[in-house]
Amino acid sequence: xxxxxxxxxxxxxxxxxxxxxxxxxxxxxxxxxxxxxxxxxxxxxxxxxxxxxxxxxxxxxxxxxxxxxxxxxxxxxxxxxxxxxxxxxxxxxxxxxxxxxxxxxxxxxxxxxxxxxxxxxxxxxxxxxxxxxxxxxxxxxxxxxxxxxxxxxxxxxxxxxxxxxxxxxxxxxxxxxxxxxxxxxxxxxxxxxxxxxxxxxxxxxxxxxxxxxxxxxxxxxxxxxxxxxxxxxxxxxxxxxxxxxxxxxxxxxxxxxxxxxxxxxxxxxxxxxxxxxxxxxxxxxxxxxxxxxxxxxxxxxxxxxxxxxxxxxxxxxxxxxx
Numbered sequence: 001x002x003x004x005x006x007x008x009x010x011x012x013x014x015x016x017x018x019x020x021x022x023x024x025x026x027x028x029x030x031x032x033x034x035x036x037x038x039x040x041x042x043x044x045x046x047x048x049x050x051x052x053x054x055x056x057x058x059x060x061x062x063x064x065x066x067x068x069x070x071x072x073x074x075x076x077x078x079x080x081x082x083x084x085x086x087x088x089x090x091x092x093x094x095x096x097x098x099x100x101x102x103x104x105x106x107x108x109x110x111x112x113x114x115x116x117x118x119x120x121x122x123x124x125x126x127x128x129x130x131x132x133x134x135x136x137x138x139x140x141x142x143x144x145x146x147x148x149x150x151x152x153x154x155x156x157x158x159x160x161x162x163x164x165x166x167x168x169x170x171x172x173x174x175x176x177x178x179x180x181x182x183x184x185x186x187x188x189x190x191x192x193x194x195x196x197x198x199x200x201x202x203x204x205x206x207x208x209x210x211x212x213x214x215x216x217x218x219x220x221x222x223x224x225x226x227x228x229x230x231x232x233x234x235x236x237x238x239x240x241x242x243x244x245x246x247x248x249x250x251x252x253x254x255x256x257x258x259x260x261x262x263x264x265x266x267x268x269x270x271x272x273x274x275x276x277x278x279x280x281x282x283x284x285x286x287x288x289x290x291x292x293x294x295x296x297x298x299x300x301x302x303x304x305x306x307x308x309x310x311x312x313x314x315x316x317x318x319x320x321x322x
Contacts, residue, residue: 036260041284043248062250201273
């Protein structure tokens with residue numbers, strides 16, 4: 001009897017350890033995506049300032065990021081044929097879910113780039129990243145994906161306050177530039193689409209591997225952007241620096257980042273996944289200080305501390321949930 005009890009305790013401890021390890025890896029994937037996207041904001045600003053239209057940059061991002069995802073998909077299915085969840089094996093509803101997530105991905109990036117073209121890199125990134133957690137939290141609670149509680153509310157409040165302090169210019173916003181209203185509209189549209197991407201990845205069919213879902217979704221996004229780019233005219237990178245930036249945007253900030261995010265988002269509640277990517281503005285601010293000689297002000301460091309506190313609240317709230 002005692003031996004059976006000891007075996008049961010050992011199995012329980014092993015299960016809990018595996019759950020904690022999986023949750024930690026899931027947070028690692030989401031945070032990696034946020035870091036890569038933070039660097040991508042500055043790269044997008046560089047490329048758009050160099051003359052690449054936002055819709056052309058969106059097309060380049062998905063077209064250049066797609067081959068790596070498909071190669072990884074083929075590697076996974078070659079080693080484990082049972083993991084090959086073919087498109088024809090999905091129901092029409094599941095196919096629509098995957099394609100819809102890809103379309104939301106295309107709209108998210110396109111709206112974000114359009115906002116950057118009007119307002120610069122900082123404000124559209126803040127609006128898109130800060131508003132998405134509120135949208136995801138409201139939808140998740142209303143649909144019953146996760147319960148509402150004090151830690152969820154505290155994490156969202158801390159995260160929003162931290163990001164706002166982090167990106168606020170030292171001298172205030174000043175005079176509003178031309179196209180400010182249009183830039184805000186594009187940025188809020190990006191936030192809505194980003195929330196749809198998070199929810200879409202969180203509810204992706206379980207039998208479809210993350211790399212396969214990412215490859216399908218990115219293919220749908222590339223097709224959407226191809227139609228938009230052809231209709232509006234494609235602008236191409238000029239010079240080695242712009243081509244290098246475009247390739248980095250496609251491979252690192254798209255295929256690698258979205259794959260890491262898709263894998264992590266499946267193993268975390270939707271709100272935790274989207275709050276985890278709030279490291280994106282922190283990385284963008286650090287890179288701006290490093291590359292553009294714009295050091296962080298004291299209130300920005302306070303914002304970073306609040307952001308870290310929000311993540312700790314979400315981690316403690318969701319530990320063991322995969």
